[in-house]
Amino acid sequence: MxxxxxxxxxxxxxxxxxxxxxxxxxxxxxxxxxxxxxxxxxxxxxxxxxxxxxxxxxxxxxxxxxxxxxxxxxxxxxxxxxxxxxxxxxxxxxxxxxxxxxxxxxxxxxxxxxxxxxxxxxxxxxxxxxxxxxxxALTEFDTLVPGRFQRLRDGSRVTYTRELSADRTELGGVFISETNPAGQQGRGVTVLVAQSGRQEIQPDGSRYLILENGYRYDGHPGDADYRVISYDTYGVLLQRPQVSVxxxxxxxxxxxxxxxxxxxxxxxxxxxxxxxxxxxxxxxxxxxxxxxxxxxxxxxxxxxxxxxxxxxxxxxxxxxxxxxxxxxxxxxxxxxxxxxxxxxxxxxxxxxxxxxxxxxxxxxxxxxxxxxx
Structure with missing residues (x-):
């Protein structure tokens, strides 16, 4: 024994x-x-x-x-x-x-x-x-981390927010850079900057990020033909991230x-x-x-x-x-x-x-x- x-x-x-x-x-x-x-x-x-x-x-x-x-x-x-x-x-x-x-x-x-x-x-x-x-069921808005650049939508969109409220409904200092599809004609990159933003839910369940007091830049990197648009209110559709586990x-x-x-x-x-x-x-x-x-x-x-x-x-x-x-x-x-x-x-x-x-x-x-x- x-x-x-x-x-x-x-x-x-x-x-x-x-x-x-x-x-x-x-x-x-x-x-x-x-x-x-x-x-x-x-x-x-x-x-x-x-x-x-x-x-x-x-x-x-x-x-x-x-x-x-x-x-x-x-x-x-x-x-x-x-x-x-x-x-x-x-x-x-x-x-x-x-x-x-x-x-x-x-x-x-x-x-x-x-x-x-x-x-x-x-x-x-x-x-x-x-x-x-x-x-x-989450969207890009639900996974944002303030003070960090995040690559979303398979890397075609980069989102940044300087501030985020505790209930995740209000943003401050927003930056969004999105690459357009390769087959799309006209503009290659779209950049959005705004002083603030908020989340808005539509009756069909889709969610939008409503940006306020900002600018939109469209163009191709390296070219001098950028188009600049000033806006008071601008809506961005929030896509659901694809979880791969x-x-x-x-x-x-x-x-x-x-x-x-x-x-x-x-x-x-x-x-x-x-x-x-x-x-x-x-x-x-x-x-x-x-x-x-x-x-x-x-x-x-x-x-x-x-x-x-x-x-x-x-x-x-x-x-x-x-x-x-x-x-x-x-x-x-x-x-x-x-x-x-x-x-x-x-x-x-x-x-x-x-x-x-x-x-x-x-x-x-x-x-x-x-x-x-």
Whole structure:
């Protein structure tokens, strides 16, 4: 029991450290992307942390199996390097028993991944979809930040306001630069400046920014044929920003709705969600024999081949999911054959030394039989 607790603690501590690093890396990349959209006025900055929080279960369901795989490799690799595994082997610790001990923390990870993939991740993506629907109802006016130039309407419009009231209804010191479509004849760039502005909602629901006491400049950059118009009141249509966040519709469907569905894509999504906790068990069978290293070789010798093997496993799962979506794989076969293939590879790696010994003994016996004849 002491050895079991020691091995489990080593695996879980390393798993937690690796998973935390991977989570920070992935979430930082996504957060920077969403932050860029908020800077462009596409997303409200106030919802960024909500989106990241609701998407975290979707990140964790993929990170935890990889963290478990790397955690076993690093933890057991250190034990082999420090000759602790040699001492355990001398006291009767076989690789099969080591695998059974390792399956206990793997069970904890698999249960957590199952909770994430079957419940939390779809629910979180549903909340993200709700937030994005609310963002689609916003206009450029709702995403303005005072004192900042913002590129809107796919970069064709740049808007700036020096002041913005707390209720976001009044502006002061407004600047708008808009590039006309390439096919439009006449003027290339339109610049609007105004002392103040306000938002006005029409009966049909469209919104306008009403500018007061300003000028309009039309012309082509580099030419001297600019047209200047002075106005007392000028209306600008406020377009709704296009929110672009990768979000699949199937991923947000509750698992209970996928069960029993005859739709092939629904069955593929359900098998994918069930595959993630199963992935934790299979990578454990792969990692235990791959963690075995010679102290003279170093603990990182097999790390790169092991990561490549994991990438091949995950890539084949994703490819099989795509084949199943397109009807190239029968639903009965689905994704299970991929797990079976890599489970077989893990068992071969685990019992490779025993198989080699058995083969040599068989060969020696066959040679002795021939010599007697």
């Amino acid at each position: 002491i050895i079991f607790r020691y091995l489990s603690r080593e695996v879980l501590v390393t798993l937690s450290a690796v998973s935390a690093v991977l989570l920070v890396i992935i979430m930082s990349g996504r957060f920077i992307k969403y932050l860029a959209q908020a800077a462009q006025g596409v997303l409200d900055p106030g919802v960024l942390f909500l989106i990241m929080g609701f998407r975290m279960p979707g990140f964790l369901q993929l990170i935890l199996p990889l963290g478990l795989f790397l955690g076993i490799l690093l933890a057991y690799g250190r034990l082999y390097l420090d000759s602790e595994m040699t001492v355990l082997s001398a006291t009767g610790m076989s690789e099969r028993r080591l695998l059974l001990y390792t399956l206990a923390p793997a069970l904890v990870v698999a249960m957590l991944v199952a909770w994430l993939s079957l419940s939390l991740a779809p629910r979180g993506l549903g909340e993200v979809a709700r937030i994005l629907n609310e963002q689609d 990768e979000l699949g519709e199937l991923e947000a469907i509750p698992t209970t709705e996928l069960m029993g569905s005859a739709d092939l894509r629904h069955r593929s999504e359900l098998q994918w969600r069930l595959s993630l906790p199963l992935l934790a068990f299979v990578v454990t069978v792969l990692a235990v024999p791959l963690a075995r290293v010679n102290p003279r070789q170093g603990r990182y010798l097999k790390l790169l081949p092991a990561i490549l093997l994991y990438m091949a496993y995950l890539s084949l799962l994703i490819a099989a999911r795509g084949w199943m979506d397109r009807g190239r794989l029968p639903a009965g076969l689905g994704l299970w054959w991929v797990h079976g293939l890599f489970l077989l590879i893990g068992l071969l790696l685990l019992y490779w030394e025993s198989l080699r010994l058995w083969w040599h003994v068989r060969g020696d016996r066959a040679g002795e039989g021939i010599s007697h004849v």
